[in-house]
Amino acid sequence: MKINIVAAGKIKEKYLSAGIAEFTKRMTTFANLKIIEIHEEKMPDNPSEAEKKKTLTIEGERLLKQVSEGSYLIVLDVYGKESSSEDLAKNIAQLGLKGQSNITFLIGGAFGLSEEVRQAAAEKLSFSRMTFTHQMVRLLLVEQIYRAFKINRGEKYHW
Numbered sequence: 645m646k647i648n649i650v651a652a653g654k655i656k657e658k659y660l661s662a663g664i665a666e667f668t669k670r671m672t673t674f675a676n677l678k679i680i681e682i683h684e685e686k687m688p689d690n691p692s693e694a695e696k697k698k699t700l701t702i703e704g705e706r707l708l709k710q711v712s713e714g715s716y717l718i719v720l721d722v723y724g725k726e727s728s729s730e731d732l733a734k735n736i737a738q739l740g741l742k743g744q745s746n747i748t749f750l751i752g753g754a755f756g757l758s759e760e761v762r763q764a765a766a767e768k769l770s771f772s773r774m775t776f777t778h779q780m781v782r783l784l785l786v787e788q789i790y791r792a793f794k795i796n797r798g799e800k801y802h803w
Contacts, residue, residue: 645675645736646746647789650710651782652703652753653684660783667786674793677786682706684753696755704758707750715748717765720781721757724768729801732769733792749785751778 655661664679671677685703688695711717716739727735739747749769752761754777762768771784794801 645740647671647675647677648710648712648715648746648748649677649679649751649782649785650682650707650748651679651751651778652682652707653778654681655779655782657779660779663783664786667783667790670790671786671793674790674797677789679782679786680710682710685755687755697758700752700755700758701760703753703755704761707752707761708764711748711750711764712746715746716744717748717750718767718769719750719757719761719765720752720771720785721762721765721768722770722773722775723762724770726770726772729788729791730795732788733795735767736789736792737796749789751781751785754778 655664668677668679682703683706685699687699691699736747750761750765752758771781771788776784791801
C-alpha cells in the first residue's frame with residue numbers, strides 16, 4: 645500500500661521532526677509512506693474575507709496538485725468526522741480490500757483549507773474539535789497511520 649501525506653508548511657520544531665521520522669521509519673514494514681511538503685502561503689495581517697479566501701485557494705490548488713490521480717483523498721479538517729484508531733484501521737483495511745492501494749492524507753496550513761480542497765476529498769477526518777497546530781497534526785497522523793497498521797495485523801500497539 646502507498647500512503648502519501650501532503651502538507652502545507654515545514655516542520656520547525658525538532659521534537660516534532662524526530663517523532664515524525666520515528667513513525668515514518670516504523671511504517672517501512674507495513675507500507676510505503678511518503679510526506680510531501682508544499683510552501684505555506686503567507687496571509688496578510690488582518691486579512692479581509694476575500695484575501696483569506698484567495699490565499700486559501702492558492703494554497704489549496706498547490707496541495708491538490710500533489711495528489712496523484714486515482715489516489716483516495718482523506719482531508720484532515722476540523723469539521724470532518726471524528727474517528728477512533730480502530731475505525732481508521734478498519735477504513736484503511738477496507739480500502740485495501742476494495743483495491744484502493746494509494747491513499748493520500750492532506751493537511752492544510754495554519755489558516756485551514758479552501759472549500760475546493762474540502763470538496764475534492766473522498767472523506768474529511770477530524771482528530772478532535774480541539775485546535776492543534778498543523779505541524780502537530782502531522783505527527784499525530786503519522787502515529788495514527790502506524791497504529792492502524794498495527795491494529796490490522798493484530799499486533800500490540802500500546803506501549
